[in-house]
Amino acid sequence: MAIDGPAGAGKSSVARRVAGKLGYSYLDTGAMYRAVTLAFQEVHPNVATWTEDKVRELLPRLELSMGVGGQVYLGDRDVTSGLRSKEVTESVSRVSAMGAVREAMVKLQREVTGKLIQGNAEPHGVVIDGRDIGSHVFPGARHRFYLDATLEERARRRQAQEGDGTLQDWMERIERRDRQDSQRTVAPLTIPEGARVVDTTGMTEQEVVSLIVEVVTT
Numbered sequence: 001m002a003i004d005g006p007a008g009a010g011k012s013s014v015a016r017r018v019a020g021k022l023g024y025s026y027l028d029t030g031a032m033y034r035a036v037t038l039a040f041q042e043v044h045p046n047v048a049t050w051t052e053d054k055v056r057e058l059l060p061r062l063e064l065s066m067g068v069g070g071q072v073y074l075g076d077r078d079v080t081s082g083l084r085s086k087e088v089t090e091s092v093s094r095v096s097a098m099g100a101v102r103e104a105m106v107k108l109q110r111e112v113t114g115k116l117i118q119g120n121a122e123p124h125g126v127v128i129d130g131r132d133i134g135s136h137v138f139p140g141a142r143h144r145f146y147l148d149a150t151l152e153e154r155a156r157r158r159q160a161q162e163g164d165g166t167l168q169d170w171m172e173r174i175e176r177r178d179r180q181d182s183q184r185t186v187a188p189l190t191i192p193e194g195a196r197v198v199d200t201t202g203m204t205e206q207e208v209v210s211l212i213v214e215v216v217t218t
């Protein structure tokens with residue numbers, strides 16, 4: 001099942017809870033792009049020097065892997081807690097727009113998903129959230145959802161989550177990321193063909209989870 005949508009639409013928490021309710025695995029592809037960004041920042045702290053060639057050099061050495069509980073590892077180092085830092089959030093759209101990065105992540109996403117599905121004796125599903133899952137990575141996914149909400153509502157949610165900054169700051173940050181994610185040339189954020197669009201403005205997380213579970217199970 002693919003769940004796509006812009007920043008702050010509530011994809012990650014909804015996807016995690018839907019997976020829990022259905023007994024499916026959950027794959028957070030945003031966390032993968034964040035891990036590449038973190039690794040890149042560690043090697044090249046000066047953002048101004050970043051080029052796609054430098055990222056391409058780093059990619060084969062990354063040893064990126066995901067744990068069953070949603071942890072993300074670089075080698076044997078658990079980097080999960082550092083992935084949502086301001087520094088990573090500010091730069092991840094730039095790194096995730098690079099073709100070499102997307103190619104490596106999409107390959108890994110397909111491998112991991114294949115293993116999760118085959119590794120279970122029972123018929124088993126995977127909930128995957130991101131920006132290009134239903135449109136590019138798994139266009140044949142049985143269920144495709146696109147979660148959206150107004151810019152103001154998404155900014156409000158992020159502000160509540162992070163507990164700092166003004167609403168105006170958050171609106172500007174999110175708008176910038178929306179622009180970068182939807183205007184990049186490789187697999188931009190778009191509504192996948194046949195996706196069910198859910199405007200989550202004014203809905204609780206629980207309501208969104210119930211709606212998705214109902215669509216999938218009926």
Ligand code: DC
Nearest residue numbers: 029030031033092093096130131132
């Ligand atoms: O969902 P998130 O905020 O953790 O995503 C982090 C960034 O990664 C976001 O700016 C867009 C990018 N991303 C992407 O390009 N493709 C995906 N499938 C998932 C995330």
